[in-house]
Amino acid sequence: MSDVERDLRRKIRDIWPNFAVADAAAWDTDPLVSSLIPAARRPKAIMPSARSVIVLWVPVSATILHTAPSIYYREHYKTLNTLLDITAQRIATLLDDRGYDSAYVPRDGYHGIAGLRKDPSSFFSHRHAAYLAGLGTFGISNVLLTETHGPRVRLTSIITSAELPAGKPLEKDLCIKCMKCVRECPANALSGDAYPGGLDKMLCVERSGELAGRGISPCGRCITVCPVGKKVTPPSDDFVEAVRRYEI
Numbered sequence: 001m002s003d004v005e006r007d008l009r010r011k012i013r014d015i016w017p018n019f020a021v022a023d024a025a026a027w028d029t030d031p032l033v034s035s036l037i038p039a040a041r042r043p044k045a046i047m048p049s050a051r052s053v054i055v056l057w058v059p060v061s062a063t064i065l066h067t068a069p070s071i072y073y074r075e076h077y078k079t080l081n082t083l084l085d086i087t088a089q090r091i092a093t094l095l096d097d098r099g100y101d102s103a104y105v106p107r108d109g110y111h112g113i114a115g116l117r118k119d120p121s122s123f124f125s126h127r128h129a130a131y132l133a134g135l136g137t138f139g140i141s142n143v144l145l146t147e148t149h150g151p152r153v154r155l156t157s158i159i160t161s162a163e164l165p166a167g168k169p170l171e172k173d174l175c176i177k178c179m180k181c182v183r184e185c186p187a188n189a190l191s192g193d194a195y196p197g198g199l200d201k202m203l204c205v206e207r208s209g210e211l212a213g214r215g216i217s218p219c220g221r222c223i224t225v226c227p228v229g230k231k232v233t234p235p236s237d238d239f240v241e242a243v244r245r246y247e248i
């Protein structure tokens, strides 16, 4: 690693320690990602000078998640998205000030439930960036699983012309195929088939729409029950029942 790269990594880490880097060229060469992500939604389509994609992650509180769907989890989810967006913008500005083309991609690249009904994919997939950076692998639930927190992470990305040492996809599949996510899904949106074939996105979107109408989206059940990653003792049943009374 050159002195310039080491200095950039240190400055990024000073802002946010939880990050990994994917090579922007990997979208064209990785067999899984190149088969799933259209050319128009790859980093070099967004920024032709792109060399790296910096992926930031933040853990979701497993304690709060146990109440999902709930106003408690909804507010937590919004806070994490805002935190990621602001942090990613700060890092993009840091790189921009040093002469690198840089743009962060907002946490959610779609337009609410109405937008998801038209196209249930965002214009840029942070999950696939995280996969290419070596942060995790895809589970039966269609979600990226990480070693430390399983599927309980939120992600965002910064595309930059800075060249940084990149990770590579993990060789070990983190999903243990327990099928807890499949059994838990209230919309029957998960078939149990291996990624990428196991999720009926429109059933999941319709479930989110129904919860949004009650003020308690997102759903979060499949990521609550996944046994991969750090374990926590859940809140009491009485508390979960009490917090779930708060809905429109």
Ligand code: SF4
Binding pocket: 184, 185, 186, 187, 188, 189, 190, 203, 204, 205, 207, 208, 219, 220, 221, 222, 223
């Ligand atoms: S978020 Fe809810 S509806 Fe969607 S797949 Fe997971 S459990 Fe099913």
Ligand code: SF4
Binding pocket: 139, 140, 141, 142, 145, 174, 175, 176, 177, 178, 179, 180, 181, 182, 225, 226, 227, 228
């Ligand atoms: S709940 Fe089990 S099957 Fe589903 S993603 Fe997690 S480990 Fe895989």
